[in-house]
Amino acid sequence: MKRFSTVLRLTFWLVATFAVVFLSQAQLGNKHLPTTQQTKASTHDIHNVSGDGACGWSAGPSMPSVGTRMAGVFFPGNGKFYAMGGRSSDTGGSEFTHPFEYDPVGNSWTIKSATYPDNQVNNMACAVMNQGGTDYIYCVGGSEVATQTSTGRVFRYDPITDTISTVPANWPSGDQNFVPGGFSVYNNNMYILGGFEINVAMDDNIWQFDPVALQWTHKNAHLPTQLGYIPQATIGNLIYTGGGSTYDGTLLHDSNISLVYDPVADTIGNIASIPRATAETRGLNFCNTMYVMGGGREAPNPSNEVDIYDPVANSWSVGTPFNEARRNFPTATNGIDHIWLAGGYGTDGVTLLDTMEIFNCPVSPCGPTPTPTATATPTATATPTGTPVPRATPTPRPRPTPGPR
16 A cells, blocks of 8 residues: 555656646747747737837938939839939939839849930830730820920830830820820729829819720819829728829929828728828828829929828828938838838938938838728719818919929
8 A cells, every 4th residue: 555655756746747748848949939830819910010020211322313204113024113204403414214123132223225216205104004015114105304394105114024015095185285194003904093184274174094995094083173293092982182282483482281082983082181282292002091292393392201191091191201201212111011212302402412311121011911991972063172281371482494394
């Protein structure tokens, strides 16, 4: 009996010791797992971007030249960033004749061999669309600085073969001396909202371009206020804007007018206003939100502020600013972890820049794709937001010469 009791105590001691060691090792091993694996909560669509995964801006290599009024395009086919058109000064004959290509892998710029069909390459609307199974960069309209005239010409650039060809489908407004307003792509069609009849008036028209049918459609909906140089982005099935230029017959003015356009229903309405007045920049779809990148010309602009619109919450927040304030610069994103920008006018609105900045997220902050809906049902006869209210009373910054387009 005594021997049985001793064996029993020994067995209990061995079992207890084994359990303690096993649990300790399990807890120790678990410490080396990612937090999301330690806890099985339903957070698999949320990406932690703090610490080593934080997003931020850094300097990139300078462009081959100072430049402004270029259109920025990210081309998914090769993962490169393109600065299309533009010019190196505000004097006649300074328009660029070839695309600029930035290679993120080599971290370097190249001036490509393909040649633009003409010199009316300032303020173009450029975006990636597909025709016949091949992606191209389509560029619409544009102006040249010496004569202050525009064109409706459309061309497409193939970055893979480095070739440019003219598309036989002129944008009607471009042939009437308008430069494009905001632009973005929905369902492989480009939508141009507003525009600027050079040194005459802004525009409230909406145009749709189909690169397969080679057809332009003048939409029934109109902007509630005539605007040009509009930051615009397509998110899901809707097109959003934040800011844009008005014109008083002499000077351009920044605004905080913010809109949503439904390209299927062909209706337009208001959204929450961007918290500052801006224009002459781009809106980018980054993680299914619209990033409005700096821009503007009236004090305190040009800006380096990044305003972020959430279409689900219908609200704005302020993102991480880039370093050097600017306007009229090429910028684009791959939509998930990178934004590129370069060139433009500096803080004085006159000095041209060649500096580049890159926004990088080592871990993409994108979550699941939301389903944005407008706060109110858009209508074609939407009431304008009223007189835009900038953050500070703007002091117009007159240019030495009438705004070259």
